[in-house]
Amino acid sequence: MLRTAKQYVESLNDGRVIYLNGEKIPDITKHKAFRGSINARALSYELYNHPKFRDLLTIEEKGDRFLFLWNQPKTAEDLVHRRNLYITCMRWGAAMSGMGPDALAASGVTAARMDKALGTHYTEAVEDYRKHLRQTDPAITGAITDVKGNRGLRPSAQEQHKDFYVRVVDKNKDGIIVRGAKIHISATPSCNELIVSPCRAHREEDKDYAVVFATPVNAKGIKLLTSPARIEEIGSEEAEWDWPLGGRGGGVSECMIVFDDVFVPWNRVFMCGEWQYSRDQAWLFGVFHRLFGTCHRVIATEEAAGAAALLAEYNGLDRYPHIQEKLAWLAMHSQLIDAMAQYGCEHPDFFEDIGLAAPSLMFTNIAKYIFANDQHETSKLVADIGGGIVTTVYNYRDWMNPEERPYIEKYLAGKGGIPTEHRLRAIRMAKDLIGHGHDGATIHTEGSLAAQKMAMYAAADWEKYKAIAKRILNIPGWEKHPVTKDLPPYPAKWII
Amino acid sequence: MLRTAKQYVESLNDGRVIYLNGEKIPDITKHKAFRGSINARALSYELYNHPKFRDLLTIEEKGDRFLFLWNQPKTAEDLVHRRNLYITCMRWGAAMSGMGPDALAASGVTAARMDKALGTHYTEAVEDYRKHLRQTDPAITGAITDVKGNRGLRPSAQEQHKDFYVRVVDKNKDGIIVRGAKIHISATPSCNELIVSPCRAHREEDKDYAVVFATPVNAKGIKLLTSPARIEEIGSEEAEWDWPLGGRGGGVSECMIVFDDVFVPWNRVFMCGEWQYSRDQAWLFGVFHRLFGTCHRVIATEEAAGAAALLAEYNGLDRYPHIQEKLAWLAMHSQLIDAMAQYGCEHPDFFEDIGLAAPSLMFTNIAKYIFANDQHETSKLVADIGGGIVTTVYNYRDWMNPEERPYIEKYLAGKGGIPTEHRLRAIRMAKDLIGHGHDGATIHTEGSLAAQKMAMYAAADWEKYKAIAKRILNIPGWEKHPVTKDLPPYPAKWII
Amino acid sequence: MLRTAKQYVESLNDGRVIYLNGEKIPDITKHKAFRGSINARALSYELYNHPKFRDLLTIEEKGDRFLFLWNQPKTAEDLVHRRNLYITCMRWGAAMSGMGPDALAASGVTAARMDKALGTHYTEAVEDYRKHLRQTDPAITGAITDVKGNRGLRPSAQEQHKDFYVRVVDKNKDGIIVRGAKIHISATPSCNELIVSPCRAHREEDKDYAVVFATPVNAKGIKLLTSPARIEEIGSEEAEWDWPLGGRGGGVSECMIVFDDVFVPWNRVFMCGEWQYSRDQAWLFGVFHRLFGTCHRVIATEEAAGAAALLAEYNGLDRYPHIQEKLAWLAMHSQLIDAMAQYGCEHPDFFEDIGLAAPSLMFTNIAKYIFANDQHETSKLVADIGGGIVTTVYNYRDWMNPEERPYIEKYLAGKGGIPTEHRLRAIRMAKDLIGHGHDGATIHTEGSLAAQKMAMYAAADWEKYKAIAKRILNIPGWEKHPVTKDLPPYPAKWII
């Protein structure tokens, strides 16, 4: 089943307990601060009907049409398709939250692994939930990051209380009771349901924290504390002029989700106590979601390159080599992320025993690491090309004031032939891209830099690298590695 | 004469033509958005009377006591004193705008040079203005950056009109008429007067643009278009909680100053047509003002190191080597800026023919370059240590809501023994430091990165470096350089 | 035809005029300093017969079997095959010089373009040469970089003489006479023939410099001045112990090739005066050769990662996070180059009008830029992990001295269970990788960093980036770009 945008919007007025800026919001669909994220998500429902994109977003099986993302990826083609779907929605201006589908994909793999190794039956629950998704077409998100307390202590060793990581506090024949809080959960207000996963590996003493489940956002005991948004007026003419990106698709998105003893029935529980598999779930979510994150950054870095290129032109600077060098870096950065993420889908990791696939752990993490590590450099270059005016540019109200406007129009003109208003808009876009502390968010979203380094270290084939060195050094140990086993001792032989 | 803080505040209600967010503001001392910058400046008037700082801020000559900055620096001690004055005010929480005093110091040197070389009498005007400053104790700023139009064209070659750089459009026996606009001029609303200087070197065809002068901010024809501030509620309990720095000393500061055919009498004109000296004025202002800028960054980088150190502790992370490494970098960065700027005062450039001194062109620019070039790295490290919560932290209103507070208190706790509120405050401080696009501003304030590179290239003693190499290479040309002339051919001789 | 390794080696004793360290070398196949490069090239002839690699290296057409590289690339598969061929030879320990085949591939494209646009017949000459290559199986190289004189002046505007770039000094019915010198031409001593191409774009006044041709290395008038090699003893037990890489495949390789009025017959001339196409030839050679360069660096960075991983293990450090972080970077770097270069072959640039293909200008240059730009970082990390001993390690003679050996064996031991000799060998490998000034060579080989930046700027689709920004900013100009033309105005519409 596919819902209409209208059905989707109405479904969000569901009695959820949600706060913003110290106020409880009775119906988020009536509140301007939620307008951007809800509208962007609604657009993705609209896109179901677009003749060019229908087959990209949806899939038909046995007469039933549903969102492509409800299927479990099995091939490189599935992953490339997934990537195209995300990028297409984003470029269009729509939002397709990746957190939910990425958690679903991770759960599909982890459940299969647990069932195979431990004889559990979690795949049945995952498949039951998948059926529900196909039948009701909800918007879903995924909740990973716990609030963590003292970062130097494990979940079960926390000092102040034991709820810094979401955990099972009780269970009965019908289901489980969970407590804790997840934080920085994007797109929660615009979603109907969510999948909860651990954010780290566990030891046996942490087994109550090894829990994966799905739940409606409006379940009893769930409280949503939304983070204040930098822009809360969304979609007005003023907002669109001042913040060409954030004034449209921005607004409130991030939530702390408090689980105040929430009940989850067994058919929505995908892990419960199998602490050895928490790491799998966290890592698999990580790699699926970093793929999503790279799609986001392809769009964002193209926008940065575009705003910088316009400003270089409008400022009369685009013929200077040092400006071209900076622009070249911005283009390189965007293309590099795009290509590496695409490469990670074209050359995925296959889990052959369970017949499933995930984006390459190495290449997806490289793409993610590079964009996060260089985000501050990106902003620096945009600011460098844009100039001080990116900080001090006037806003819609100044521009609309007939006393100020002639001065702004005269004095903020750039290159001849370019309307001052065009230059102002490009400046506002640069300001929107770099002026809100995005940089700091970018290095943490989809996992910190340290998380990518750990993943790349884990993904690297150290036996290969050592075998290559040992063969050259005539140290035993290279004769069996697939990369070196067919080679002769190094070098092959002396001909002269 | 020294004014009281009260006299200072009242003097700002002077009929100036000033706009904010599209509105004309009749009396800025009554408008909350100006409160932060006016209050911070007022505090520096208060400091005149502080027993520990009175002799640092003021000087007594012939029975008259006045601001130390009105004197022209002649020695290393003067420059070190100047630096201490700026840093003391800033650390206190007061503001002493450097742009005005820095432009005054630059004018003192440039006027003396012109008079000596060209037989002009600009020093008389500078001294007359200095006398006025001593007698009336105004708050002054300095206006340098022009709006520039097409950055690829010189002032006199602009396409759309000729007013992209401030210029003399007429002159008569009483004075001159100027037109144009200066932009990004900090502290203008909180000042009474300003000194206007060129921002670049000129050729003969640009000579109308070679003009330096002082004027009251409320002179006829001056219009002030203030840039929208990121925080406009200043000083409320909410503002202070949400933005521990910006909610107190922040608010509106930056202005575009439009000169709509403004009259300036000859005794306030410090250059008029001597295009060969525009570069001197721009460079001298640059080096004095970059000294000021480094004082600012010493304070800001200490704050960044402090917020990061608190967060590392409150998050339970301060014992981890990779966190200590990042903290070490933040401390190094702050100390490096401090020491290099201090070194540039202790070892200044002396202009012996006119008996004056300026901060070392090389060392001051190194200090400035380093803080600007590494600003994004600073923010990245603070964000890395602080975590994603720096982006999504709750605000005062959430904290004050009795329904939300227990959840925030419980779930945003960190290390045992640290009140959650302390952790929240430290996070808000980190957010305030890195979350508003400061980074981009920092690389442009007091001159772009390119400006520092040019200055360092100019300040470098290339003949020394080449002489050192030539001596080693036995290529003639090193025998006369002071650094190599007393040395024997390289190496001295062969003993064994 | 395919030659044997023995035929190949004998063919190099061809009367060529070649100097090393001030001496004229009568027969390079008898001189130890040339042993490494000749042997490595000879191994590639041996590989023709390897059952696993025969079909990778050679191709059979109409009953004739010849080197795969003699064919002109037309498809992504051809380029991936080319890449595999290069990497396989290198990993084996053999050398397949890319400069010649890369220049051939560039000439194939440029000749086709000229013929199509100008009605010339250069393709005939290229095909005639290709036939000769297939029939005689020579080792070939390509000569690009001119000696350049004053880098600030064009070829025809040089001060001291007009021969700083290779040029045509005469022509007649049989062929042309060329003069000048090419420098840094790798693998020249181990090759039989070479293709000469311009290294830059030309204007009409430089048209004598617009010349592409093939010639035997021993042609009359050619003088080869080889650059001194860091290691000149190749292949002895001592050389192999001291320099596990350079002591085997190293030795003399780089040449300045002087063309002292050399005659070239018309059937070996592939461009002569068509100055508008010099840029094409230079850029096409660049992109083919940078692909080759990335193959080289995949091998070298795998070796660096391997040596570093062994040293981390042997030093007892591989469990420390800061060491793992550095190792992760080395693995990332190697994989990134590999994947980007592969991606550039899988997604090549097609020249549809002439039915040919080249590695993607953007992605190949990104791969090249990244390895060159980060080469010094690579060496820094290897040195950091390896420790000071990489500088001061003992050599074969010390190790063989029975008085020193017990001390070396005792005191240079590392982790328990690892023979000291293994540690020493790994250290010698690290020293060989980073200890000879390779870093500086790496940033210049296959074109300087500036060359890649220019190529990336040129390859970037600036109209795309601007269109993306303009659509967001509601500035006309995005409606026709392929990436944005099917999209609605941004954002699609407001649903709520």
Added chain:
Amino acid sequence: MLRTAKQYVESLNDGRVIYLNGEKIPDITKHKAFRGSINARALSYELYNHPKFRDLLTIEEKGDRFLFLWNQPKTAEDLVHRRNLYITCMRWGAAMSGMGPDALAASGVTAARMDKALGTHYTEAVEDYRKHLRQTDPAITGAITDVKGNRGLRPSAQEQHKDFYVRVVDKNKDGIIVRGAKIHISATPSCNELIVSPCRAHREEDKDYAVVFATPVNAKGIKLLTSPARIEEIGSEEAEWDWPLGGRGGGVSECMIVFDDVFVPWNRVFMCGEWQYSRDQAWLFGVFHRLFGTCHRVIATEEAAGAAALLAEYNGLDRYPHIQEKLAWLAMHSQLIDAMAQYGCEHPDFFEDIGLAAPSLMFTNIAKYIFANDQHETSKLVADIGGGIVTTVYNYRDWMNPEERPYIEKYLAGKGGIPTEHRLRAIRMAKDLIGHGHDGATIHTEGSLAAQKMAMYAAADWEKYKAIAKRILNIPGWEKHPVTKDLPPYPAKWII
């Protein structure tokens, strides 16, 4: 007493047991490979008599004249003098090994501290040794770095044997017996004596390793295994042409010093078992020796800037902005190291209870960290400006061959008016600076990058930074810190 250069040289033929390249060297003063380091050290004895430098190098007390470095630093002036002494010798072309005097200075402080805290009498031994130095004027070095074995294990926990760190194996009424090996000890062949210190902190179980002592280099049981030098022909015309720096002052310098049960009398023992003070000795040696290291790098970075500036000029590139930007960086880098190290002497750390002083731990480590961390960047820029020719340039023998020379002279010419030979020499200097793997050595010499980070973290006043943040955040804890205690709560008060 002051020795003559001749006396010094003769004193080195003292029967020491020393190996090079697997050979035992009977008299190093007769071996060309040692010529560079001995000659450079001999020049410093010559400099005693130079009228301009006599008072810089030597000091007269009670009618006795001796090397200034034999005195213990007590004031900023002493440290500035020390710095000038080192730099003057180096710039001259002489060598004054810092390791010995730096170990002496460290021992002076550590002995005083131990005596004061523990009631030991080590200061007597240090003063006795100081007297001996004044009377006999030997060249001394200092030995710090142990061979370390498994870097993950403490000295007393090593796996293969217990001698990976120098330790006391026996003691009696006359003295102690030591065993172990120190590595990377610069200038050992050109020295008469050495001071041995621990390279790390110890715990009680490591107390046998807590030992500091002085010994002649030719003491019974000492074996010197010199590291192979990159250049072993020193001082010939060819060596000077090929390696303008290394061919003169280079050659063999680094040693592993094996202590094969060496006896040390008590009056040369400065620590023996006081494991709590090993850290002090290591850190103090570190800061004194890093001061020396920065002197070295001031010279080296000036040479790099000079070679790059000459090459930019000779290549016709010095007017291009991107070249000037790179040159500006090289000048900045050199000046920054110079100024920070000088600042660390002008503002030293005083140990008031014992009346002694050391270079500032913070500023000296910043200077050291910056040069080591940016060494690879320095080499990259020199290589970038110099071009590929820095890798492939011809040598003396090519230049002297009358057949090759005309081609080299013609084709390697650069800018008009510059003799080709001058360009070649500048290229050889660049090659000498960056072509031998210096970079890796530089990041380790005087302690690894990690060592500086630890030192800076330790030197940082974290209480200051936290106090500054706490005052702003209204968190108790800032009221007593010296930097914040005189300040009011932040901000001072609200005036408007």
